[in-house]
Amino acid sequence: MDIHQATGHTLERICSDPELEAAWLATVARLEYMGARKIFRTVAARYPSPDVLEHLAHEVGHAHIFSALAAERGATSALDETSGVVWFQAVDQAVERTVDTCTLPADQKLTLKYLGTTALIERRAMSVYPLFRARTQDAGVRDALDRVIREEAAHRRPIEQEAMRRWTDAGLSFEALFALEERAFAQWLAALMAASAPRIPCAETATAPSA
Ligand SMILES: [Fe+2]
Numbered sequence: 001m002d003i004h005q006a007t008g009h010t011l012e013r014i015c016s017d018p019e020l021e022a023a024w025l026a027t028v029a030r031l032e033y034m035g036a037r038k039i040f041r042t043v044a045a046r047y048p049s050p051d052v053l054e055h056l057a058h059e060v061g062h063a064h065i066f067s068a069l070a071a072e073r074g075a076t077s078a079l080d081e082t083s084g085v086v087w088f089q090a091v092d093q094a095v096e097r098t099v100d101t102c103t104l105p106a107d108q109k110l111t112l113k114y115l116g117t118t119a120l121i122e123r124r125a126m127s128v129y130p131l132f133r134a135r136t137q138d139a140g141v142r143d144a145l146d147r148v149i150r151e152e153a154a155h156r157r158p159i160e161q162e163a164m165r166r167w168t169d170a171g172l173s174f175e176a177l178f179a180l181e182e183r184a185f186a187q188w189l190a191a192l193m194a195a196s197a198p199r200i201p202c203a204e205t206a207t208a209p210s211a
């Protein structure tokens with residue numbers, strides 16, 4: 001099973017249970033917020049350009065959309081948020097290490113880090129969201145995903161193209177990072193599958209004689 005099929009399979013399971021789906025929405029909200037925080041900490045640490053502000057507005061908006069959907073559906077916790085954070089940080093730290101191998105001024109490195117992390121994370125998001133949209137039975141979630149996918153598509157291409165151009169100019173390559181991201185994401189998927197496994201009644205309850 002390739003990563004695309006494994007993603008679809010995991011989402012199929014999550015979307016089969018409204019409680020799990022609500023918890024997954026809370027997880028997605030937190031990851032979107034991590035994306036926004038990455039922008040605040042890098043290219044928006046000082047007053048940013050209109051393009052950066054638009055990207056920031058989109059990501060904060062996505063965190064809000066998913067957070068509100070989760071709350072409306074009664075989510076009490078996120079679904080295996082920890083592994084999601086591990087995936088994001090693995091990518092972010094690998095990007096940092098790669099950019100720190102070059103000898104550019106600090107502000108240019110910050111831009112390369114923002115572009116690198118964004119390109120990798122958003123590429124994954126845009127493979128997950130359409131699969132999520134295809135599997136959810138919840139019309140409100142489908143409508144929200146339509147908006148999120150539209151906005152992600154609007155900022156992803158220009159950012160990815162700029163990332164490729166500026167990384168190449170700096171003598172850096174994404175090759176190893178794509179593979180690293182996929183490995184980290186596969187681990188998150190495995191953790192999500194385990195966290196959303198069907199709940200089997202314990203033997204005692206199942207075999208307890210009726211009174
Ligand atoms: Fe987003």
Ligand SMILES: [Fe+2]
Nearest residue numbers: 059122152155
């Ligand atoms: Fe995005």
